[in-house]
Amino acid sequence: MRLFAENKEAGVQSFLLKLVNNNCSGLEELVxxxxxxxxxxxxxxxxxxxxxxxxxxIKEAFSAVTKEFSTTGVAVVLDGPVGLDDVILGxxxxxxxxxxxxxxxxxxPMGGGFYQLGFQMTExxxxxxxxxxxxxxx
Numbered sequence: 001m002r003l004f005a006e007n008k009e010a011g012v013q014s015f016l017l018k019l020v021n022n023n024c025s026g027l028e029e030l031v032x033x034x035x036x037x038x039x040x041x042x043x044x045x046x047x048x049x050x051x052x053x054x055x056x057x058i059k060e061a062f063s064a065v066t067k068e069f070s071t072t073g074v075a076v077v078l079d080g081p082v083g084l085d086d087v088i089l090g091x092x093x094x095x096x097x098x099x100x101x102x103x104x105x106x107x108x109p110m111g112g113g114f115y116q117l118g119f120q121m122t123e124x125x126x127x128x129x130x131x132x133x134x135x136x137x138x
Contacts (some may be wrong), residue, residue, distance in 0.1 A: 039068045046076060047090035047138045051101070056088050058132050067116055074102065075118045081107060084117065088125050092138045099125035099133060 049061040064076040074089060084104055091098045102119030110116055127133045 039070050041068050042066060044091070045138065046074070047097075047136065048076065048084070049088040049090060049099075049133075049136070050084055051086040051088060056130050056132055058136065061090075061136070063138070073105070073118060073120050074100075075116050077110070078115045078117055079113060081109075081115050082117065083107075087119065088130075088133070089119065089121070090133075090136055090138055097127075097133070097136055097138060099127070101125050 044066050045063055046066055047061055048064050050057045064078055067075040067077050069075075076089075087102050087104070089100050089102060091100070100121045101123045102121045104117060105120050106116075106118045108116045108118075125133070
């Protein structure tokens with residue numbers, strides 16, 4: 001019989017604390033310096049619609065999840081290093097689709113084959129701007 005039993009919860013708590021501390025956006029600022037715009041961690045589904053020659057490519061659209069938001073940008077998580085420069089992101093909002101156009105700013109590996117792609121959002125896109133968006137549902 002052991003005099004001191006191993007505290008299994010302490011091991012779990014220790015690992016989770018290290019994991020959170022090493023991935024916390026608030027702590028990144030201490031290393032990288034303050035960002036121009038604050039970030040909010042928020043995971044929601046978005047539709048990524050690539051743009052080519054100024055037109056949305058509906059047949060190439062795919063769903064992704066967001067990682068974080070700022071007032072001017074969105075980071076999404078992808079399952080591979082997708083080369084996208086210009087996109088429309090579609091969000092379901094109050095029973096309808098809302099669209100924002102964005103330019104890719106960075107693509108960073110996250111591990112396990114996942115990548116974070118950051119977009120600077122440049123404008124609101126109205127369905128009337130591109131008739132092909134009328135059929136888009138998320």
